[in-house]
Amino acid sequence: MTQHDRHVRTPAYDPDGYARTLAAFEENSPDFVATRALDDLRTREYGRLDRTGQIYLDYTGGGLYADSQVREHMELLAANVYGNPHSNNPTSLASTDLVDRARAAVFEFFNASPDEYAVIFTANASGALKLVGESYPFAPGSHYLLTYDNHNSVNGIREFARSRGAAVTYLPVQMPDMRLDPDRLIEHLDMRRPGGDNLFSYPAQSNFSGVQHSLTWIEEAQERGWDVLLDSAAFAPTNRLDLGRWKPDFVPLSFYKMFGYPTGVGALIARRQALKKLRRPWFAGGTITIASVQGEGWHYLIDGEAGFEDGTVNYLMLPGVEIGLRHLAAIGLDTIHTRVMSLTGWLLEQLHELRHSNGALVVRIFGPLDLVERGATIALNFLDPDGEPVDFRHTERLAAAANISLRTGCFCNPGAGEIAHEIPQDLMAGCFKSDTPVSYAELYEWLKRNGGKTASTVRISLGVASSFADVYRFMHFAQQFQDRGAGDYGPLPALDPHAASEPDAA
Numbered sequence: 001m002t003q004h005d006r007h008v009r010t011p012a013y014d015p016d017g018y019a020r021t022l023a024a025f026e027e028n029s030p031d032f033v034a035t036r037a038l039d040d041l042r043t044r045e046y047g048r049l050d051r052t053g054q055i056y057l058d059y060t061g062g063g064l065y066a067d068s069q070v071r072e073h074m075e076l077l078a079a080n081v082y083g084n085p086h087s088n089n090p091t092s093l094a095s096t097d098l099v100d101r102a103r104a105a106v107f108e109f110f111n112a113s114p115d116e117y118a119v120i121f122t123a124n125a126s127g128a129l130k131l132v133g134e135s136y137p138f139a140p141g142s143h144y145l146l147t148y149d150n151h152n153s154v155n156g157i158r159e160f161a162r163s164r165g166a167a168v169t170y171l172p173v174q175m176p177d178m179r180l181d182p183d184r185l186i187e188h189l190d191m192r193r194p195g196g197d198n199l200f201s202y203p204a205q206s207n208f209s210g211v212q213h214s215l216t217w218i219e220e221a222q223e224r225g226w227d228v229l230l231d232s233a234a235f236a237p238t239n240r241l242d243l244g245r246w247k248p249d250f251v252p253l254s255f256y257k258m259f260g261y262p263t264g265v266g267a268l269i270a271r272r273q274a275l276k277k278l279r280r281p282w283f284a285g286g287t288i289t290i291a292s293v294q295g296e297g298w299h300y301l302i303d304g305e306a307g308f309e310d311g312t313v314n315y316l317m318l319p320g321v322e323i324g325l326r327h328l329a330a331i332g333l334d335t336i337h338t339r340v341m342s343l344t345g346w347l348l349e350q351l352h353e354l355r356h357s358n359g360a361l362v363v364r365i366f367g368p369l370d371l372v373e374r375g376a377t378i379a380l381n382f383l384d385p386d387g388e389p390v391d392f393r394h395t396e397r398l399a400a401a402a403n404i405s406l407r408t409g410c411f412c413n414p415g416a417g418e419i420a421h422e423i424p425q426d427l428m429a430g431c432f433k434s435d436t437p438v439s440y441a442e443l444y445e446w447l448k449r450n451g452g453k454t455a456s457t458v459r460i461s462l463g464v465a466s467s468f469a470d471v472y473r474f475m476h477f478a479q480q481f482q483d484r485g486a487g488d489y490g491p492l493p494a495l496d497p498h499a500a501s502e503p504d505a506a
C-alpha cells in the first residue's frame with residue numbers, strides 16, 4: 001500500500017455486513033443454496049485458499065486442484081513401477097494401461113463415442129490447435145473463417161492458412177455485449193469456397209468476455225460444408241460439452257483449466273472423419289507404422305490418435321487426468337455451473353450498480369450484463385469519476401495488496417480487446433511498422449499517447465472452489481475505486497519497455 005492509498009476512503013471489511021449480505025443473497029438464490037455442498041468441499045479440498053488468505057479469481061487462467069487429486073495421483077506413482085509405454089514388458093504395459101484409462105475417461109466425460117471421435121493427448125490446448133493448423137489442408141481456394149474473440153492460439157492458425165494461400169476472414173463481435181451478428185455469420189458461412197477445404201473456428205466461451213456463442217453454429221456451418229473447430233478451453237471447466245449432442249470436428253482443451261492438476265496435458269478431441277483430411281507435415285517416434293531411411297519419404301502414419309501423438313505421451317501425468325475428471329464428475333458439472341453462475345449474477349449486478357458520488361459508473365463491464373449465454377468470466381475496467389479507465393498497474397498493485405488473484409492485460413485475446421476499447425485498425429497499424437518486435441509496454445504507451453486508448457482490461461473468473469466470500473471480498477475491493485480520481489493513486493510504476501510479449505496471456 002502506498003502513502004496515497006492511505007488517504008483514500010477504503011470501506012472497512014464488516015463481518016456483520018457480510019453475514020447480512022449472504023443471507024439476502026441466499027434468500028433470493030435457491031439455486032445457490034442447493035450447491036452448499038461446495039462450501040464443505042472448499043474447506044475439505046481447497047482449504048489452502050483460506051489458510052493462506054487467497055482470493056482466487058483467475059480460474060480462466062488456471063483451475064484449482066483438490067488436495068485429494070494430488071494425493072491419489074502420488075499414491076499411485078509411489079505404489080507402482082511404470083516404464084515407457086508401447087512395449088510388451090510388464091512396466092510398459094502398466095503405463096499403456098494408464099494411458100488407455102485416461103483416454104477412456106475423456107470419452108466418457110464428454111460423452112464422445114470412440115467410434116466417432118479420437119482423443120489425442122497434447123501438451124495443452126495450444127498444442128492441440130497447432131496440430132490442426134499445421135495439418136489442415138489449407139490451399140488456394142480454401143478459407144479460414146474465425147471470430148474476433150478467439151484466443152491467440154486460434155488466431156495463430158491463420159499463419160498456416162495464409163502461407164498456403166487460403167483466404168482468412170475475421171468476423172467481428174459487437175458492443176456492448178460482445179456477441180456476433182448471427183445474420184452476418186450465416187452470410188459468411190454461405191460464402192464457403194466450393195471445392196476447397198474450409199475451416200470455421202470459434203470459442204464456445206470467450207476467455208475475454210465470458211460470452212458463450214451458440215453451439216447450433218456447429219451444425220449451421222457443417223451443413224454448409226465447413227469443418228468446425230470449437231475452442232472449448234474456457235468453456236469446459238464449468239459447462240457441459242456433450243459430444244453426443246454437439247458434433248464439432250475439432251475440440252482443443254487444457255486439463256489444468258478444468259481441474260488444476262496436472263499442467264502440461266491437454267487434448268485434441270477430433271472426429272475421426274475430420275482427422276482423415278489432416279496432412280501431418282512430419283512424423284515422429286510413435287506416429288508411424290514403419291519408416292525407412294533409404295527411400296525418399298518412406299513412412300506410413302498410424303491411423304487415429306497415435307498418428308498425432310509425437311514421441312512419448314506424458315504417461316506419468318495422465319492418471320491425473322482420469323482422477324481430475326472423476327473429481328469433477330463426482331461433484332457434478334451442473335452443480336459447479338449453477339454455483340458459478342449464481343455468483344456471477346450477483347457480481348454483475350453489484351458491479352454495475354456501484355457508482356461514484358457524481359453518479360458515474362465505477363466499473364465498466366465488457367460483455368453481457370445478464371446471465372443469458374455467458375459464463376463465469378467477467379471482463380471489466382475500473383473507471384475514475386471522469387469515466388477514464390484506472391491504469392492497470394494501480395489495479396494490479398491494489399489487488400495484490402488484498403491477496404486477490406485477478407488478471408490484467410489482453411488475455412491473449414487481442415481481437416476482443418480491440419473491439420472493447422474501440423481501437424481502430426489505423427491506430428494498431430502504427431505498432432506494426434517496425435522490423436523489430438514492439439513490446440506490450442510500447443503498445444500500451446502508444447495507444448495511450450496517440451488515441452487516448454487503453455490496451456488493458458481486468459478479468460475475474462470463477463470456478464469449482466469459488467465461494468460467496470470470494471465475490472463479496474472482490475466487491476469490497478471494488479469499493480476502493482469509488483470517488484478516486486486519477487491523481488489519488490500515487491505514481492505509476494514504469495512499464496518494462498523490454499518486456500517481449502504481452503503480460504497475462506491465457
Ligand SMILES: Cc1ncc(COP(=O)(O)O)c(C=O)c1O
Pocket residue numbers: 060061124125126127151153203205206207231232233234254505506
Ligand atoms: C479460450 C482459450 N483457448 C486456448 C487457450 C490456450 O490454452 P493453453 O495456454 O493451455 O494452451 C486458452 C488459454 O487461456 C484459452 O482461454
